[in-house]
Amino acid sequence: MKPTPTSEAELLERALSISGYTFAELAAEANIAVPDNLKKDKGWVGQLLEWHLGASAGSKPQPDFVELGIELKSIPISYQGKPLETTFVSVAPLIGVHGLKWAQSHVKHKLAKVLWIPVEGEREIPLGERRVGSPLLWTPSADEEAQLQQDWEELMEMIVLGQVEQITARHGEVLQLRPKAANSRALTEAYGANGKPIMTLPRGFYLRTQFTHQILQRHFGQ
DNA sequence: GCGTGATCATGA
DNA sequence: TCATGATCACGC
Numbered sequence: 001m002k003p004t005p006t007s008e009a010e011l012l013e014r015a016l017s018i019s020g021y022t023f024a025e026l027a028a029e030a031n032i033a034v035p036d037n038l039k040k041d042k043g044w045v046g047q048l049l050e051w052h053l054g055a056s057a058g059s060k061p062q063p064d065f066v067e068l069g070i071e072l073k074s075i076p077i078s079y080q081g082k083p084l085e086t087t088f089v090s091v092a093p094l095i096g097v098h099g100l101k102w103a104q105s106h107v108k109h110k111l112a113k114v115l116w117i118p119v120e121g122e123r124e125i126p127l128g129e130r131r132v133g134s135p136l137l138w139t140p141s142a143d144e145e146a147q148l149q150q151d152w153e154e155l156m157e158m159i160v161l162g163q164v165e166q167i168t169a170r171h172g173e174v175l176q177l178r179p180k181a182a183n184s185r186a187l188t189e190a191y192g193a194n195g196k197p198i199m200t201l202p203r204g205f206y207l208r209t210q211f212t213h214q215i216l217q218r219h220f221g222q
Numbered sequence: 223g224c225g226t227g228a229t230c231a232t233g234a
Numbered sequence: 235t236c237a238t239g240a241t242c243a244c245g246c
Contacts, residue, residue, distance in 0.1 A: 042242055043227025059226035059245060088228060169238045179239060188223070202224075
């Protein structure tokens with residue numbers, strides 16, 4: 001693990017310095033083995049980038065760069081530069097959320113400042129040959145934040161009303177709620193009808209690819 | 223089980 | 235072809 005950058009400029013500089021390199025090259029420097037594919041190593045690319053950028057590892061619910069208040073997100077893109085996957089934001093709170101406001105939400109805080117690192121994601125490209133793209137430090141525009149807030153409020157209202165199991169990935173224009181669990185047998189507490197506790201699948205908030213594509217386009221064009 | 227890092231794989 | 239629902243690994 002590299003030392004943690006002490007300024008935004010230093011972090012950006014370091015992100016720029018790894019752009020253009022292949023995963024194999026970056027893995028060699030980090031002394032990490034390159035898996036054949038990501039089937040059983042879904043977080044491998046993210047962890048490779050964390051190592052090179054000096055992000056604080058671990059499963060702590062705080063930004064990757066605490067001092068800088070910056071979240072690191074790798075984003076796999078197609079040959080056309082379009083995101084191939086949705087972007088996980090955070091676990092959704094399903095209980096104790098009465099009176100929870102957007103301003104206090106984990107989603108707002110996590111997305112306040114994000115360092116996006118596009119990476120080649122086409123599965124036909126051998127993992128070691130995929131390259132890291134140019135970084136983008138992003139803060140939501142007023143419009144983007146308004147969209148996020150609207151979706152978040154709609155989804156959280158359903159959760160509070162005990163309708164979490166009626167929520168599908170089709171809800172939300174830019175932010176969606178989907179399972180985030182080891183498997184479909186995992187359970188966590190939530191509100192059911194009439195406020196009675198129920199056990200349900202843990203959920204997470206995800207950004208739709210259409211939304212992240214716009215973010216990349218706004219910066220890189222095309 | 224929770225939260226971190228996400229992508230897989232199948233049905234529409 | 236593509237998005238939804240399911241899944242994988244790890245530290246604690």
